[in-house]
Amino acid sequence: MKAKDFQEATAQRIFEVLKKEGQNRVLLADEVGLGKTIIAKTVIEKVSQWHKDDLKDDFFKVVYICSNANIAKQNSRKLGIPKKNCVEVSQGRLSMQHIKIYMQESEDHDYMQLIPLTPITSFATVKSSGSVSERALMYALLMRMDCFKDMNGFKDFMSNNTKAFYEWAMEYYEGQVIQCDDICGNRYILEMVEALNKKISPELIEKIRERSSLAKLEESYNNNDILTELRTIFAHISLDKLEPDLVIMDEFQNFRQLLHAENETGMIVEKFLKHDSTKVLLLSATPYKPYSTIEEISENNDEEHYVEFMQVMDFIFTDEVKRKNFREVWNNYSNKLIEFKNKDYTTLRICKNEAEDAMYQGVCRTERFNVNKNGIIDDSQAREIEIEQGDIISYVKTQSLLKDIGASNIPIDYVKSCPYLLSFMNQYKQKREIVNYFNKHKDYSLLNKRKDLFLNRNQIQNYKEIPMNNARLENLKEMLFQGGRNGFEKLLWIPTSKPYYVTNSLFDKNSNASKVLVFSSWEMVPKMIAGMMTYEVERLTVGKLYNSETEKAGKGYFTEDVKRKFLRPRLIEERTQTLTLASKSLADMFNPLEYIGKDIKDIKVELEKKVAEKLNEIKTKCGIGESQRGDVSWYVDAPRIWDGENLEDNHGDMPMDAAKVITNMIIGSPAVCGMRIFKDNNMAEKLGELFVSLFNKPESIAAVDLFYGKRSERTYYKNVLAYLVDGNIQAVLDEYSHTLGVKASDLLEQISEGMNLRTSTSEIDTYDSFTGQRKKSGLRAHFAVGYYNAKGDDENIQRTENIRTAFNSPFRPFVLATTSIGQEGLDFHLNCRKIIHWNLPANPIDLEQREGRINRFKCLAIRQNIAKKYGDIAFRQDIWEEMFNEASKQEKGNNSDLVPYWSLPNTDEDTIKIERIVPMYPMSKDQVKYNRLIKVLSLYRLTLGQPRQEELLSILGKSFEQAENIDDLFINLSPFKRRIREVED
Template sequence: MSQDIKDFQRATAERILHIYKDLGHRRVLLADEVGLGKTFVARQVIQLVREWHKEMNDDFFKVVYICSNANIADQNIKKLGIDNCMSISESRPSMQHLHIKLAEKRITQQQDEGNMPESIIPLTPSTSFRFYSAQGIAKERALICNILCRMDRFAAHQNEVANFLSCGVKHWQELINSYDSSIQQCGEDYLQEIHKKLQTKLSNETANQLLEFAQNGCDYQQRSSIINTLRRIFAEISIDMLDPDLVVMDEFQRFNSLLEQGEDEQSMLANKFFDDKRSNTKILLLSATPYKPYSTLEELNTDGKDEHYNDFLKVMDFLFATKDKTNQFQLIWQNYSATLKRTDVVDLEPLITAKNSAEEQLYSVMCRTERFNRGIINDDQVKDVQVLPEDILSFAECQKLMDCLSEENPNTRLGNVPMEYIKSSPYLLSFIDKYKLKEKIVKALQQSDAKKHHKMDTLLLSKSAINKYRPIKAGSGKLKYLHDLIFGAHREKKAHFFLWVPASYPYYKAEGLFETDEAKSFSKILLFSSWEMVPRMISVMLSYYEEFYTFGKLRESDKQIRYTSQKKNRYGENRLKADSLLEYPCPTLASIFSPADFYGEELSTIRKEIKQRIQQELAEHELLRSLPQRGRNNARIILSIMKILDGETPEDVTNLYIPSNALDVLTNIAIASPAVCAYRQSGNNEDAQRVAKAVISVFNKPESAAIIDVLYSKKSEEDYYESVLDYCAVGNLQAVLDEYAHMLETNFLGESITDAIIGTSNLSIDTKNSLGKEEKKQQMRCHFAIPFIDKTITDKSVARSKNIRMAFNAPFRPFVLSTTSIGQEGLDFHWYARKIVHWNLPSNPVDLEQREGRINRYKCLAIRRNVAKLYSNETFHTWDELFAMGYAELKGSFSDIVPYWCLPTEQLTSKQREKLERIERIVPLYPLSRDRYKYQRLINVLALYRMTLGQPRQEELLNLLENMHLSEEQLKELTIDLCPYNKQKRM
């Protein structure tokens, strides 16, 4: 996605360039609030710095992009506007020397064309800087192997060294060959340079150990030690060569140890990377929460030290860089702090003066823009949930089991079941895999008969109930609350029948499923928990309920219906064959229907008109009007008719005829066939076919087939394509795809939509039959809801995480994404979600903002829905036109935050305000629990904590400020403002 730069973002980028160029600071912190597009500001900074270096006749512009994990890197790297980029898997420091040399080889050609060569290198601390992490990746080792084996010292032992470094991976020789080719491209001077550096850095001891282990063998630890030493050596060589012009550190608070002085490998490399002697290297830190912005008295260390304040000073020390500048800042900041804490304030002027001085100092190294959130958050769903008998029983059964096991085996002391576990998940033993508690219970059960004598109905799911689609109780008040929110207490809601999020701006009115109030306000749900068991539980249980309401419904009339786990004969799979009529982008039919011509009309009326137009087309075609009418349900024949309408001449016309259902089918194809809708967008046959294949793959899934069969009373499989076409028509598929295209900022959806349609995943869980036994666990399908919890960093996990992110940011399923802190920072989940569930409350108000910032972002679902409601009228508009209307009417003196991030609700009429949809904050609380107090505390602190920026013992300071009873205007005057746009406006 390529978002246009907004005025407040441009002002910030220009301020950062001014700090670099005119103020002489090389280190700047961009601390814009969550969701305001720091990556796009960084892109503009890169562009401005690049132009500056071009004016100085720089011969090679290098940017290093460092972020906290590979998922964020994969999401953001393309947004930064530099095409020549390494893949994440090849971005290890130990491999950079090759990339740098290859880029330099391209310099001459680009300079001849008048361009300054440029390159961007992504690094992730969890993979790039940690050299104690086992043996690296195969690509690293293959490159190291290539270079070492070309040295005289190792040439006679190439096979042994290669085998040693392969670590037994498949396709090792292919990797060796690929890097052999790259090394040859770099030329002999590259190898000579690297070998010369290795002679200095590679000790005789390490080289001899490598040869000894390669020839005689070694254990895992010895192999890892040698490989890690080699990785570090090659990384040092790379960093020596790198010398970037700009380093962008994204969400750097996740790896702020890089800013510390230390003796370990990570600190040593980082210190070298940020060496002040490299005067040309500018550093841009990106983080909405660069340090812990708030701490409670309980969070102070036992010796009274405030980690928040220490974090703040640590970041300031890094930004000001020199001791003189740091001392100057600390003196001004201490004066501000002392003035702020006076309790006898009568005249605010001295406090304002001290604040202005502190603000000026901060503004020399830091920028921050904040949105106004008035009216965007709806917290009506922060409420107590019913305590179910199962809530109490699950605690009692689990504690009794643990007590019994402890009594039977004195060496096994299981203690008490953690109450937070019980509050977080029903059927606890089915979902707490990878937890020590379960490991201990399973181990104890294997040596005990306790399982025979203890009821565990609330602790484990039943395999029989699952496979026979029997009702399964929610098992906890929290899960029942979430179930009722999505499906209804009595199944009155229809979320289980949706295959995509209904269009925010539907083009016509269609009776039924997509015309209900539920459909018009439907949203995906992002759920956060403190415990990894919760995403597993949520994904399994909600997906099971969806199947229970579809497959379970079908089984009421036919007990033979099964969603078999076998790949063959799976229910309803691949009913729509490849190259079917739904995949054909018929230009003739695409031109017959235009949404603009029928905007706001009833679908039944539109169908009548389109049917008449198609009938006229058939009548005007010499071949088609001569064909007999007979039979029905021949999709192949209807496809032939479509091709004839587009001017193709059939080879054999003897078997052609007009099926009796042809006009109805062609009408729905013209309005809502996936291929035709996509062709109307792009005008490109190939892209339209790719989009159609992706959408058809949705309908070829068993869970989708079950939905269609329930809705259309399970007609014959030959009728399936007709039911699918009707579903696409009543579901306003054209409007759905157009909205998605608007967010992608392209009319070519093929690649994105293909990546966004993900397959059903499986999670293994224990049931009553499998716990403590070797019996195979129950495989549970996750499709309606899926987890986002993979912390591993491999090519496969990064690709899976990317697909999950793209799927949740597409209109299709999954509808619920449940995650832990891994999904809390830096990732976008806002395109189709305006509901966020805090299953467990975070400890800090900033964490709450970080979570909600995942869906409170640029053109988020709530904003799009509201813009459509406010500016849709009797005339058809594109999404660009709708936002242009909102911009013209609402922006006024605001920045471009309006209308793309926020709407000034006070400017709207009361009738308009009633229409608005909001981001829903959902917090299920158990009655009388401490979570109620915790929530109120989080919300109260949110209102004031920004005034306590960088202050020690903040909780005491907040109490002082509350007791001063300052007006809103006074609070505003005392709040530090680091927004470049605001300062430009006041000049």
């Protein structure tokens, strides 16, 4: 993606600071969602070209440090360095970087390299054995040292009781070491052994010898302490070789802790950040806490916001003169702000401008609030909801149970957030106390009248309706399914923002639909929402079919045996070919742009006529007729003939519906759509195979059957084709391709990642499992998923990355429930414009961070509005590029490119908006809390970098009630806006 005008202006400013002003540290603090990564990409281009042309560098290394591996995976693709020159995040551990560095230093290396590092995968050396790959690579090098060559048990010691270690890792990394040594002219092994001999002490070697002798005798022996030392040694060797030209630190909200870490993290960070010799670009809307509440200040016993602010500014301004000047100017501004009266407005503005200029020497920030006064956020659903009887019963019964066993009281917010607490409240203090009590007493009579604190397994097994027992959950259920009136449960993808044709199907009736992003304070909530909403979808689809069947022996929700499942795959063998045949002739017979806005019925009539004529030619040539039960292979073989293939003449009559089926293939077969997208047979076929997998899932089969009100395994593929046509799948894929912004194999790879999220299962307690009568039950999640596990292991990192990618696709999951882990740095905006604050955050900045996940570049709300206003223009080739170009001509005016890609200058009641949903309990503090958050959000920029902001805002709020030009007192660090201001002045 090419940088927009305000992004280019910012990148140019950062480049000038680094090159011309002799400062190696810059903070890019753009408001969340405005494309800091794209600016970083542009900075990389400018700085690397400078190094290449002026400094004559032959190898430009970028180290990209971010807060977790999911952000690293998401943004590595966006930084503009070719994929082959980007170290995989799974290979991003510092202890392993040395081998990639040596390989890249071969004579034929490319100019740029990107190395992503994260605290979990790269810095977490404390008390950890590391990954299998780390230990395998370390072993491959250590075994070449004289002291380890013949050490008994050393191999077992390094395996650390990991069976997989023996199966693949050692063999693979032995080969990698040999290959790297060959590439580097036999330097790698020699230099690594020399470095290890210098860094590994005799005392450590002796420790390893002692542990190795015990490795086989004590299988459960933990070697983490020694392995941690080895990992740290290898990490330091990598750091010695790294020598980055540019370090990018992205989304470090815990920047203060990072800089002051005293463990291995601190030692590693010191290599990059404790000296001014390395160019560092910080990317974060909140590198320090932009706002601190009185409660937060009291809890931390300091003015946390102000302290963090000054620490970051001290880090940026390493020059003592600049640092001293900034502090003096800022203190002067702070004093004037505290003493402010309306009559001092001009004086305050002068002081503000001086402080702004001083800060601008090392900080850039663009915000959208000045561009879009009216806003694109609709908060009409921030309101009280109707309380459920189940809420009250749940609270009373849980509280009485805890009282009976002498345990802690249940926080009322738990009950307001989650029903069936004994099923979902794992790892919480109250649940542990309950478990411990009954483990000790073995008398479950106290639970007999409280069984409804658990989910009922028998009801779930038979797809019976489960009461929500929670007002927020009931509100979410109604929003999604509207009591079954909208048929949302039958949709397998979100309808396109710009359909090519009209179908009058459920897709058209849900034309402005959106995925839903839910934020909660409690980790049990995402798990609960994922399980409960997915079950509701299965109940409304699979359950409907299940309860209409007479023969159900051995089947039901909890059936684990695939052969006994209620709905088994139907697209098998030749039935799949109507979805996987990549036919150029079929692709060429339909140009969607020629049919914009037309009724699908009329389009089919026109195409069927053309297809029938071509089929008649085949029938005449082969001397065959047509019949009700004709040879179904003609559905695929006729297009093959049109593509120029020579087929054997061993076919029977053509089916009477051949023209109809082939017409549906022309319009909706994913492989044919893929031909129009990729112009490549192999990629188009692979796209078709992805849809075969999608439509073979039980929930998809049920959705298609209910969509058309008929069941037939033999002709299911015909219904699938009809479903693809009704779902405007070509338009869906074209819009998806546009939002991803990539082409060819990269596009296919990302579509595949977006469609391949596997169903997960989370264990829940039922009454029977809690009392030991059966094992825990597994609740599935696919329509809705939870994004909450903060563990840093490779499997969880991959799972959470898959969830993010799938949620950004048009396909399921349609609901993503998360905690603060999903609050920073990740984008969820491509198909979501509804955000639910299940629990309100304490700090207003957290509210802004949450909504920044979906209020981003070309987000769903923007695309839906652009399609609504400019969907009738004459199209030539790329409808999305052309609609946005027209919108820019009509609406941008004197604004930056924030319009129309992020914001709209004029909004009204007809504007499709981002929906801020805050389900508040009656008579609670939620409304007061919400009002305070919104008020602070409108003014906190005024008190940027001030101590005790909440008190200051309270005082200033009264002074500014009549002020018309309060915006003039907001700190303006936008290079684009400052450039315009300079021109105007």
